[in-house]
Amino acid sequence: MDTTPVYLDCDTGIDDALALAYLLASPRAELLGVGTVSGNSDAAQCARNTLDLLALAGRSDIPVAIGNHDFQAAPYGGGSPHVHGDNGMGGVRLPRSPREPEAETAAEMLIRLAHEQRGKLHVIAVAPLTNLAEALRREPRLPELVAHVTIMGGAALAPGNITAAAEANIFHDPEAAAEVLAAPWPVTLVPLDVTMAEVMEEDRRRRLADSGRPVPEALGRMLEHYFEFYREIFGRPCSAMHDPLAAAIAIGDVAVTDAPSVRVAVETGNGPARGATVCDLRGRYRGNGDQSGAHCRVVLEAEAGFPDFLVESLMRAF
Numbered sequence: 001m002d003t004t005p006v007y008l009d010c011d012t013g014i015d016d017a018l019a020l021a022y023l024l025a026s027p028r029a030e031l032l033g034v035g036t037v038s039g040n041s042d043a044a045q046c047a048r049n050t051l052d053l054l055a056l057a058g059r060s061d062i063p064v065a066i067g068n069h070d071f072q073a074a075p076y077g078g079g080s081p082h083v084h085g086d087n088g089m090g091g092v093r094l095p096r097s098p099r100e101p102e103a104e105t106a107a108e109m110l111i112r113l114a115h116e117q118r119g120k121l122h123v124i125a126v127a128p129l130t131n132l133a134e135a136l137r138r139e140p141r142l143p144e145l146v147a148h149v150t151i152m153g154g155a156a157l158a159p160g161n162i163t164a165a166a167e168a169n170i171f172h173d174p175e176a177a178a179e180v181l182a183a184p185w186p187v188t189l190v191p192l193d194v195t196m197a198e199v200m201e202e203d204r205r206r207r208l209a210d211s212g213r214p215v216p217e218a219l220g221r222m223l224e225h226y227f228e229f230y231r232e233i234f235g236r237p238c239s240a241m242h243d244p245l246a247a248a249i250a251i252g253d254v255a256v257t258d259a260p261s262v263r264v265a266v267e268t269g270n271g272p273a274r275g276a277t278v279c280d281l282r283g284r285y286r287g288n289g290d291q292s293g294a295h296c297r298v299v300l301e302a303e304a305g306f307p308d309f310l311v312e313s314l315m316r317a318f
Helices: 014-025 043-056 106-116 130-138 168-172 174-182 202-209 214-234 242-250 282-286 306-317
Strands: 004-010 029-036 064-066 122-125 148-152 187-190 199-201 238-240 256-258 264-266 277-279 296-298
Touching (some): 004 014, 004 242, 014 029, 014 043, 014 238, 014 242, 029 043, 029 106, 043 064, 043 214, 106 130, 122 130, 122 242, 130 174, 148 174, 148 242, 168 174, 174 187, 174 264, 214 238
Parallel strands (some): 004 029, 004 122, 187 296
Antiparallel strands (some): 199 238, 264 277
16 A cells, blocks of 8 residues: 655644544554644643654654744634643643654754655644744745645634634634645645534543553543533534544545535634635535635545544554
């Protein structure tokens, strides 16, 4: 099976940890490096979370670089402890990896890997897009070097999860998101429309937590905190599958069934729609809605059953 060389940009909270473990488990992915940015926690804490999870999985060979602490137009605001716990991992304390973050920044790592893997590197971004925007400014040729960018972010027809209009990754740094989505590289946007439709239930979480295997067990314990946050949203303990679903779509493990290529703009004003992803879906009334010249594919539907696939993949790999 051909593998996809991957750079992962994340703000390692609970669903980022699931995405990271999933990429390690999939034979389709070759994870070459991870960059972190502030979001669920601050960028340095996210790097520590990533290093510790990689070590638990026996993959301390994968380098981790710290990216931006603050966003373009606002300082980092303290993260989401009510969603991801005080350390971003649901309060779960992993054994500390002896490896430290790289000397290079996340933007520098991305640029380096793009040159080393010219035309082959797939960028998976499941966090605010601050690092990607910085890399674009540092290396204007980046869109020519990268094969594809998959972003977990935004809401096309679904409501937001930070405000009525905006999803968290885009809301935290809409200026960066606007730059990244305007750049001339092929993008797949995996918004709340599809990630909120795939829900892991308590029996699947328990299977991980009770597995007796270090990686699945740690993830299952983290998810307990995440499930409690989502109890208020869904009315039961469960969770959406934001970041791991985006990772699975990126490497071709989950097929998309409705993903028109359309123009996408980001609202950067200071009104109630700040951070909204405005997807031009008017063409849906005459077919699939693809727009000539558009380079952003917006996933509105994907094949069902991902939570079970995720759990089985993790149990097989670890």
